[in-house]
Amino acid sequence: MCDSGQQKVEEKLPEETLKRWESEQAALKLQVIENNTEEWQEDPLFCGLERVAGVDLSFIKGDDVTACAMLVVLSYPELEVLYEDCQMVAITAPYIAGFLAFRETPFLVEAVLRLQREKPSLVPQVIFVDGNGLLHHRGFGLACHLGVLTRLPCIGVAKNLLLVPGAPGKEEFKDQVKAMQKAGDSFSVTDTCGRVLGKALRSCDKSTKPIFVSVGHQISLDSALRLTQSCCRHRIPEPIRQADIRSREF
Template identity: 40%
Template sequence: MMSEEEKQVKSYSEASTTSSVEIQNWIEAQDLLKKKLIKEDDLEGNGDDLKYVGGVDISFLKEDSSVACGTLVVMDLQTLQVVYDDFSLVTVQVPYVPGFLAFRESSSVPMNAPVLLELLERMKKRAPLLYPQLLMVDGNGILHPRGFGLASHLGVLANLPTIGIGKNLHHVDGLTQTSVRKLLSEGKNNDSIITLKGISGSIWGVAMRSTVDSLKPLYVSIGHRVSLDTAIEIVKITCKYRVPEPIRQVKRIPQEISNGSVRKNNFIAKSDVTYNC
C-alpha cells in the first residue's frame, strides 16, 4: 500500500505535467525549510521601530502567460507612500502545481524563490536604508496544504518577517470558503474577523473583512517571524481598501508593463536619502 505522502505525490503529478520525482524533491525541500519556520514575533526592535514594509508578488503578463513579473514595493508605514519599487521579468518553464507556488519560477534552482530573492538582494545594494523590515506576500503562509506556502518559503530564505495575504482559501483541515464566508456574514461577527480553526484544532490564520465596504474576505496567515496577532494589526494599519497597500501597489507594476508605461529605469527610490540610480 502507498503511504499518504506517496498518494499526495501521485495526485500532484497526475494534476500536472511535472514529474513525481520533481514533486518529491519539492516536498523534501519544503520539509527542510519548514524546520526553520518561526511562528512568533521576531521583529526588529520588537516591532516598535517598524518603518518600512514591503510587498511582493509574482504575476503573469496578459499578453504572454509564459512571462512572469516579480515585483517588490516598499512603503513608509506611517504615510503609506511608496519609497521604492522594482521588478524583474522571467520566462517560466515550470507549470503551476497547487501547493508549490514558490518553486514555479525556476526549475534549475528548486529550493529558491529566485525572482523575489533577486529583487531583495538588488535592493540591498541600491537602497539599503530603505530595505523592508517586514514583507507582505501575495500568497499564503502557513495557511497551506503542507503548512508552508510562498510567504513562509520566502521569509525563511530571505530571513525576513513575512505575512501571507490570500484572496482565496486553501481548503485544509476541514476549512471551506463557503463556511467561512457564511460565518463572516452573520451579525454576531462585528469585528469582521473569523479565526480559521481546523477540525484538528490547529489555527491556520484568519479570514477578515479588511474595510467596512469589503464584500470578500482576505485570508491572513503567519509567514515567518510574525505572530498572527501582529499580522492582523499590520494588515489593519495598511488597508485603505480591501487589499493592504503594499500588495495593492505591487499589483500595478505588471499593469504598467502591459500598458507600455513603465519608466526607463525599472526601479525607483524616493526618500530623503540620495542614491545614484
C-alpha cells in the first residue's frame, strides 16, 4: 500500500552536489514564465480548456525508496478521468528540503513524455502539482521545475504553508485563516520584500484548512487561483486528489 503522507526524513548530501543543484535551479528559474500564455487562461470561464492533469508520488509504507509515480488527465469542466499512468519507481536521490524536485521530477517528466508519445490527443493543457511553485525558498519549487522541463503550464498546490522568509507568523496565520469564511476566500503569502509568492485559499466550505497555490510556469497567479478553485470538489483540487487516490490504490 502506498502512502502519500509519508513523513520525509532529510538526509545529508555532499556540499558539491548541493551547489550543483542550486546552480541548476538558478539556471532553470530564468526560464519560468509567471504570466498567462494561453487564451483560455484569460477567459472568465476558461473556455477552450478541455484537459487538466494532476501528478503525485506515493511511497510504499515503511519504504522510502519504492514509490508510485502517477499522472492522471481529467476532462474540464466535468473533471472525469480520461487517462492514467502509474509506474513503480526506485527513488535514488535523497530528500533534501528545498530540493524535492531533484527527487521526484525525473519520474513525473517521464510520465508526461510517455503520454505525449502514446496518447498525444490527451496531453494536458495544464498540470496541477502536489507541491510548491514560486512559493519556495529560492523561488523555484517542484511545480516550476516540472513546468520548465515539460514546457507545459503548471500550478503548485501545497497542503501546508512553506515557511519562507516573510511568511506570516503562527498567530498572524491563524487570524488570516480564521477570517476566511467561505470557499474562494484567500490571502496573499509574501516575502520580506512584499512580493506575493502565492495565495492561501479556502477551497471548499466543508474544510477550514487552506491550501497554498503558487505559479509553476506559464500561468498567472490570478488564473492559477481561479482554476484551482474551479477544480475543487473537496479541499484538494480534483486532478491532484485523483492522482493521490489512484497511486495509493495501485
